[in-house]
Amino acid sequence: MIADKKDNIAPKRENGQLKEELQIGFIGNPNSGKTTLFNAYTGARLKVANWPGVTVEKKQGAFKYHKHIYKLVDLPGIYSLTSYSIEEKVSRQYILSDDVDVIVDVADASNLEKNLYLALQLIEIGKPLVLALNMMDVVEERGMEIDTHRLHEMLAIPVIPVSARKKTGLDILMHAVSHSTDMDLKHKRIMVYSDPIEDKIEKLVQRLVAYDPAIYNPRFFAIKLLEQDKEIMETYPIDVSDIVDRSYETDIINEKYDFIEEIVEETLINKQEKEIFTDKVDSVLTHRIWGLPIFFAIMGLVFFLTFALGNGITGILEQWLEGLGSWTETVLKDLRVGPVITSLLVDGIIAGVGTIVTFLPNITILFLALAFLEDSGYMARISYVMNGLMSKVGLSGKAFIPMLLGFGCTVPAIMATRTLENQRDRIKTILITPFMSCSAKIPIYILLSGLFFGKFAPLAALSMYVIGLVTGLLTAYLVNKIEKGMDKKKDKGRGQELNQLLIELPEYKTPNAHSIFIYVWENVKAYLTKAGTTIFLASVVLWFILRFGTGGFVEDMSQSFGASIGRILVPVLGPAGLGFWQIGLSLIAGLAAKEVVVSSMGILFGIANVESALGLSAMQQSLAAIGFGALNAYSMMIFVLFYTPCVAALAVIGQELKSIKWTALVFAFQLVFAWLASILVYQIVGLFI
Amino acid sequence: MTLKEAKNGKLYVVEESTIGQPVKRRLEAMGLIEGTLIRKINQALDGSIIFMVRGNRLAIGKELADYILLREALDSDLERGRRGSCRDHGRGRGHGRGHGHGRGFRGTCARGQALGKMLDSDLSGMEDKN
Secondary structure (H helix, E strand, O other): OOOOOOOOOOOOEEOOEEOOEEEEEEEOOOOOOHHHHHHHHHOOOOOOOOOOOOOOOOEEEEEEEOOEEEEEEEOOOOOOOOOOOHHHHHHHHHHHOOOOOEEEEEEEHHHHHHHHHHHHHHHHHOOOEEEEEEOHHHHHHOOOEEOHHHHHHHHOOOEEEOEOOOOEOHHHHHHHHHOOOOOOOOOOOOOOOOHHHHHHHHHHHHHHHHHOOOOOOHHHHHHHHHOOOHHHHHHOOOOOOOOOOOOOHHHHHHHHHHHHHHHHHHHEEOOOOOOHHHHHHHHHHOOOOOHHHHHHHHHHHHHHHHHHHHHHHHHHHHHHHHHHHHHHHHHHHHOOOOHHHHHHHHHHHHHHHHHHHOOHHHHHHHHHHHHHHHHHOHHHHHHHHOHHHHHHOOOOHHHHHHHHHOOOOHHHHHHHHHHOOOHHHHHHHHHHHHHOOOHHHHHHHHHHHHHHOHHHHHHHHHHHHHHHHHHHHHHHHHHHHHHHHHHHHOOOOOOHHHHOOEEEOOOOOOOOHHHHHHHHHHHHHHHHHHHHOHHHHHHHHHHHHHHEEOOEEOOOHHHOHHHHHHHHHHHHHHHHOOOOHHHHHHHHHOOOOOHHHHHHHHHHOOOOOOOOHHHHHHHHHHHHHOOOOHHHHHHHHHHHHHOOOOHHHHHHHHHHHOOHHHHHHHHHHHHHHHHHHHHHHHHHHHHHO | OEHHHOOOOOEEEEEEEOOOOOHHHHHHHOOOOOOOEEEEEEEOOOOOEEEEEOOEEEEEOHHHHOOEEEEEOOHHHHHHHHHOOOOOOOOOOOOOOOOOOOHHHOOOOOHHHHHHHHHHHHHOOOOOOO
């Protein structure tokens, strides 16, 4: 009955020998620790956090174990093999492709019941499969026990207890994987359905084999046909209407869960509900009334720490940098290096790159705070407490997760929109996420507010976050209104439920020091790398165009090429109070990376360290000399808040929207919006002072 | 009653879910199917709800909550849970069809015991305090 012929999804062998290289796919429910396990094997430092949907892209890595090369693929978490959101499609496509030799189902052993549903479906595919029972350390902590021997008997696949966090059981898991390549699950009946369903499966198997004698696992496809899976129905366009008179999906799910209950009953010993801690924390953090104010208070604290505390620590770096500048100048003088090179090093590179480095404490604190929010388990709750507000602007609370990540960096934030099921919601969220001030804008806010707002500086900086958030929400609201207007003309039959909140809330846990370290370090490293590459290059280029004019090397920067470029923008930026060639030039430079706005001002005003007291007053004098005051500064902050995200963010927007037209539209929208908003602020506030 | 009308901290049995596809399918994959015991945990001002189903702690929007119909968990549900006895599923298991592996392990019904475990956690102090 069942064809023995192997087609392309059978395990790969070369000349009867096991391949030297094995492709292993890590799959499992969201937040079951696939990425932690992946990191443990490959030494990679992919981001891990305690909320479902951290991994949205398939990531690959390799390591050598005994004679084999193991190629690991980390996949986005899924609940079932039906395709619902983008990340689910990514995972399902990969698992069903012929690229994978062995599937490792990474299950959260501390929550066996919900993780077994996917396991049963994977078993039905019939490919070599190993069940990794992750988080066994948590299971032990809670005084639970899992009879892995019995579990193996019931599921007929290797069951290996591991702890990705404690790095236990890793060798045994790979050992099991290497011995599972020619596992034959197709001929085993692990999940047996009730008689009526089994009868239908049997009939469908006959039809499928008649249609395609080489079919790999007709039972799997028969079950999918019973579920009326669209993709499979297209792959096998045979008439089965006499057998499949309706979708049997719910029946099949029901019976799977019946079996899961049996498994849990027989294998889980001393099941303890350790959810009480989470319930207690949730009764405060997700409180009916206090949930939202608490969230705003937490975010207020995060930004207060970023600006107030960060500036305190900065002092050490400033002194060090000032020393470096003058030391370099003396050394170069002693070495009789020409003034042009000295100027490039001191006025160009140290002034440009050095300026950026002094903001490191602020950036570190912000990412530390975000890491805490993400690793504690609070992140998913934010989408619940914000759902009311978000649904007023036509988005689900889930869309707030990318927005919040946007306070760190726009690039991963845009990627995180993949967890949103509704395409329109995704586009809207991608449109407004850049309004959430990313960490690269922090130096600009600190610099300008520090220059002009004295003791109100943190307040001025904080106002940027509030204005950005409110504008983002208003934009979503307006887009939603326009959409609704258009929908009324068309038919209304689209799945309204799709943009409804549906998210799993993980258990709270004490943030893991290692995960937090990785998170913060990777971001700090990225910031420093940017200082060493993009900002370094931009500084050199800026120094050149500011020190050279039509007549060669110039002492007076206003005679330089740079000044000529900046002057083009003067009439455009004039109404916004930004009609200065220096400002125009630094805003253009800021397209490369937002930090460059600050580094270029450092070069423009010849100050090695704009954050020191001396640097600040010198810069203030230079700015005052050209007529740039507090209102101009605020207008500039507004402009920077809204204007086009950096090149990297634009690239990822392009990649996610898959449309040059839309990307160009986002680019133009943000540029025009920034221009109008800064004009508005400058003109209206100008009336009152 | 709908999930929205249910009380925090109490146990209910899912009677019907009339949510449209594909969201319904997603919820079913997470274990929200007819006859399943769920525990409502929290409800926000806007009507969003947190509830527990089969070890999944889920947050859903109010429009979805409107389409999940429940009945109160009866003493018999709870009693059955405590005893760990089997509920009549009303369907055969296909005994004697000769499918081989796995067949021998399908003796008991465990749904009741699973209910019992949820019940114990329910009794451990999570009554609604609102």
